[in-house]
Amino acid sequence: MEKMKRVLLKLSGEALAGDKHTGFDEDTVVEVANQVKQVVDSGIQLAVVIGGGNFWRGRTSNKIERTKADQIGMLATVMNCIYVSEIFRTVGIKTVVMTPFECGDMAELYSKDRSMEALEQGKVVFFAGGTGHPYFSTDTATALRAIEIEADGIMLAKAIDGVYDSDPKLNPDAKKYNSINLSDVLNKKLGVIDLSATLMCLENHMPMMIFGLNQENSIVNALTGKFTGTYVNAE
8 A cells, every 4th residue: 555645544432442352541542642643744634434333333332223223323433532532632743623513612523624624733633423424334425525535545443453254253263354355355254334425435546554553653563654453445
């Protein structure tokens, strides 16, 4: 993958929770912030989407109607982005939180033009609230925003260190891919990201890098030629 000038980093909510598995592990978030500071200081423009799984998933309860459940999930991502953006500021990173719906003075209303301007000013832009619509995951929001801001690629920082041919939690013999094409991800039904996000990335030639957030210096390594996760080529 060529050197990236503008990237979108997708952070797993569960990964940010660390060993606690819910809420935030502040040491983990501070480590992410320190790595992002190195990336931004090197001149790379960075936007961030954060999942809400450390608080809520759309199917957490089968007693709540899907639309309302997804709305709760959207608000979980807003909480995550506000929290993480504040930790980023403590290490000297300028940030902007944007949502696709009004959130009072807690976030700015999303605009491609405003987000691009902020990125060019060296700010880290957080895209909170998903797409603003139910039935779309933060994977879809990640693909959509990456395409809109004309990112060179997506970095997926997950609780798992790459793409495997089967679930490594269930199969100790699961094989990890060093690289794989998006079309093969679809054909093999590997479930790297959800179907709508995969199709959007394939159609718009958006490559991905998938790696484990808890690996030492993983974000910086992904952008400096020391990548040990899985490259997902947009083919």
